[in-house]
Amino acid sequence: MNPIQAKDRPVYFSPRRLAHSNQFVSDYVKACDFYRDVFGFAEAYRQPDNLASFLSNGNTYHDFALIDLRSHYAPEGQKPGLNHLAFEVESEAALVESYKRAVADGIGPMRAADHDVAHSIYMRDPDGNAVEFYADVVEDWEEARKGIIIKQKPKWEPGVTNVPDARCLVNPHPRLKRLEGALVQGKRVTHIGLSVRDFDAMFEFYTTVAGLKTYFGDRSGPCVLLAGSASTGDIALIRQAQAPAGMHHVGVEVWSERDLDAAMRGAERLGATIVREVNHASRRAVSVADTDGLVMQLYVDRDWRPEVIASASEEDLPYLL
Ligand SMILES: [Fe+2]
Structure with a gap:
């Protein structure tokens, strides 16, 4: 992809905060255990078909995604490191509005994805890091994202597939788990x-x-x-x-x-x-x-x-x- 050029300093996605780190690891099962035992993060759900584990103590639907280097998501020659970083945006309506302005101003390329509990836009920063902006689209992602998940992702065309939800569905005071027995909580x-x-x-x-x-x-x-x-x-x-x-x-x-x-x-x-x-x-x-x-x-x-x-x-x- 080409570097993204912004014109005249307009501001686009304006997220609330960074929400997760999606990273390539050499062995996702071992890494999942290691992040639990050493850093104190619980696995919320796993996608065995993607060789991926998603960890959360209740802050966001995952704080870490650990993707195996043998996953189909890993490009040839990929080393352990960042797959993408993700920002949480206030609402789906705000996400779609920013996306449309970005398209109109020639920013990109971008792609959209539907993760059931969140709708996402992906692009690359000028150094080539992949960056995601997403909005929660359900209130109770904990209920929707647990255990083993194997399913096709639906198509989502921003602002076309559905009327974007203007509500902010982020819980400002989530109940965070502490993993007793881990080295670090x-x-x-x-x-x-x-x-x-x-x-x-x-x-x-x-x-x-x-x-x-x-x-x-x-x-x-x-x-x-x-x-x-x-x-x-x-x-x-x-x-x-x-x-x-x-x-x-x-x-x-x-x-x-x-x-x-x-x-x-x-x-x-x-x-x-x-x-x-x-x-x-x-x-x-x-x-x-x-x-x-x-x-x-x-x-x-x-x-x-x-x-x-x-x-x-x-x-x-x-x-x-
Ligand atoms: Fe992500």
């Missing part, structure tokens, strides 16, 4: 850090097509943190000339600093690798690599304000944002 996926190749184009895309606002930093600095309307940070763009473009880390909020202590003590015994701990006034974060080398930034906020974050060192920032 993960709460929810909140953000993704991206190692960026074309910083200016990526900043432009995420602030215009995605419509995020700057929460910390600026486009001339080493890192910038961008946020949706219901978030304090969804995408960290990390300027790293040496690293390949793509996922730097997935941000995983945990329940308490005791979980971070547990990660420091026990993650390596379970096959993970501690990458870095950042102990800062704004946030404490422990970055842990899974068995495929994908980095989960486990964190608890202390005083998460831009003026507090500003005292972090340039070396710590990629592991703090």
Whole structure:
């Protein structure tokens, strides 16, 4: 696909927040067990025909999708890493309205998908990462998405198949599960850090097509943190000339600093690798690599304000944002 070009800084999808990380893993069954035992995320449903497991503690219909490299979704030569990142939009009507404006302005290519509980639009950012914008279309996705699911996806043509629902169906106060017995009790996926190749184009895309606002930093600095309307940070763009473009880390909020202590003590015994701990006034974060080398930034906020974050060192920032 070609890079997406926005004209004159109009704003399009303007999501509420980042909602899930969809990632390729070398073995989805082993990864599912590992994410349960180490990070404390429960499998909500599984698609054995797609070799995919979907994990959620009740925040969204899945916070993680773990897709096997042997799945038909994995292109030839695919390595473990990001398949796509997904943003939650206020309503289906808002999603369709943004999509129509984006089509009219020549943004794309885009494709639409019906996931029963959500309607989605997919495209690529200028670095080539796949990005999804979706809206919940049912109130009770927990009921609809559990166990083993094998089914064809229906066709959805935005604004044509059905009259878009204008209601916001996101539960603002979901009941979140804690997985007792896991090393770390993960709460929810909140953000993704991206190692960026074309910083200016990526900043432009995420602030215009995605419509995020700057929460910390600026486009001339080493890192910038961008946020949706219901978030304090969804995408960290990390300027790293040496690293390949793509996922730097997935941000995983945990329940308490005791979980971070547990990660420091026990993650390596379970096959993970501690990458870095950042102990800062704004946030404490422990970055842990899974068995495929994908980095989960486990964190608890202390005083998460831009003026507090500003005292972090340039070396710590990629592991703090
Ligand atoms: Fe997705």
